[in-house]
Amino acid sequence: MQIAVASGKGGTGKTLLATTLMRVLSSYGPVLIDADVEEPNAGLILGIKPDTTHEVNRPVPAIDPDRCNYCGKCAEICKFNALIVMVNQVLVYNELCHSCGACAYLCPQNAITEIGHPIGQIEQTNLAENGILITGRLNIGEAQSPPMVKAAKSKFGAAKIRIIDCPPGTTCSMIESIRNSDYCLLITEPTPFGMHDLELSLEAATMLGIPTGLVINRWQGDDYTIGELSARTGVPILARIPFSAKLAQSYMKGRDPLEAMPSLSFILSDIIKQIREALS
Numbered sequence: 001m002q003i004a005v006a007s008g009k010g011g012t013g014k015t016l017l018a019t020t021l022m023r024v025l026s027s028y029g030p031v032l033i034d035a036d037v038e039e040p041n042a043g044l045i046l047g048i049k050p051d052t053t054h055e056v057n058r059p060v061p062a063i064d065p066d067r068c069n070y071c072g073k074c075a076e077i078c079k080f081n082a083l084i085v086m087v088n089q090v091l092v093y094n095e096l097c098h099s100c101g102a103c104a105y106l107c108p109q110n111a112i113t114e115i116g117h118p119i120g121q122i123e124q125t126n127l128a129e130n131g132i133l134i135t136g137r138l139n140i141g142e143a144q145s146p147p148m149v150k151a152a153k154s155k156f157g158a159a160k161i162r163i164i165d166c167p168p169g170t171t172c173s174m175i176e177s178i179r180n181s182d183y184c185l186l187i188t189e190p191t192p193f194g195m196h197d198l199e200l201s202l203e204a205a206t207m208l209g210i211p212t213g214l215v216i217n218r219w220q221g222d223d224y225t226i227g228e229l230s231a232r233t234g235v236p237i238l239a240r241i242p243f244s245a246k247l248a249q250s251y252m253k254g255r256d257p258l259e260a261m262p263s264l265s266f267i268l269s270d271i272i273k274q275i276r277e278a279l280s
C-alpha cells in the first residue's frame with residue numbers, strides 16, 4: 001500500500017503525519033520517502049542521520065566540437081531554450097534542460113552525447129525501530145525537482161507499506177510524488193487560509209485518479225470551511241488531530257509525538273483502517 005501525504009500549503013503538519021504514520025506502522029517494515037526534496041526535514045523530525053548517501057544525476061547534452069557543424073538543428077528542437085548555437089560554439093544551459101534526449105536523438109552529425117549532471121543526493125537511514133527513511137535532497141540552485149523525486153521513489157524496493165512525504169502545493173514535484181499512490185492523505189488546518197491551495201491539491205489527486213481523504217490538524221472544535229469542502233466534494237474527513245501545545249513543543253524538539261499525545265496512535269490507526277476500507 002502506497003500512501004502519499006500531501007498538503008495545499010507548507011506548515012500544516014504534513015511531515016508530522018508522515019513520520020508518525022511510519023512509527024505507528026513500524027511492525028510492517030515501512031519505507032518513508034521524504035520527497036519534499038527542496039526542504040526535506042523528516043530526518044530532522046525523526047532525529048536521525050543518514051547511514052548512506054549517493055549522488056543522483058540526470059542526463060544533459062554534451063557537444064562534440066569535432067563533429068558539430070553548428071547547423072542549429074538542436075536549438076530549433078529544444079522546447080526549453082536550453083541550447084544556443086553560435087558561429088563556432090554550442091552553449092548548453094543545464095538548468096533549463098529537461099533531459100528529454102531529443103537533441104541527441106535528432107542531431108544530424110551525431111555530435112551530441114548525454115552526460116550526467118548532478119542534481120542532488122539520496123540519503124538512506126535504517127531506523128532503530130523497523131523501517132527505512134529515504135530522503136531526496138535537491139542541490140541548491142537545481143531547478144529540476146521531479147527527477148529527484150523519481151529517483152527517491154525508485155528506492156521503495158519491495159516494501160509493503162510505502163509512505164511519501166510530498167512537497168506542499170501543486171508543483172510538478174508534488175504531482176510526481178503522489179503519482180501511482182493508492183491513497184492520498186491531504187492534511188490541512190481548519191482555517192480559511194490556504195483553502196484555494198488545498199482545493200488545487202485535491203483536484204490534482206482527483207485528476208490522477210487517487211482516492212483521497214482529509215485530515216484536519218490543530219483542530220479546536222470547528223471544521224470551518226474544510227467541512228464545507230468535504231460536503232461539496234464527497235471527500236471524507238478521516239481524522240481531526242486536536243491542537244496541543246505539548247505536541248507542538250515535543251515535535252519541535254524532535255521527540256516522538258506519540259509520547260506527547262498518546263491518543264495520536266489511535267487517531268492514526270483509525271486513519272489506516274479507513275484507508276484499508278476505502279481500498280477494499
Ligand code: SF4
Pocket residue numbers: 063067068069070071072073074075085090106107108109110111112
Ligand atoms: S544539431 Fe548537432 S551538429 Fe547541429 S549544431 Fe546541434 S550539435 Fe551541432
Ligand code: SF4
Pocket residue numbers: 060061077078079080081082083096097098099100101102103104
Ligand atoms: S535534452 Fe531536451 S531539453 Fe535538454 S537540451 Fe536537449 S532537447 Fe533541450
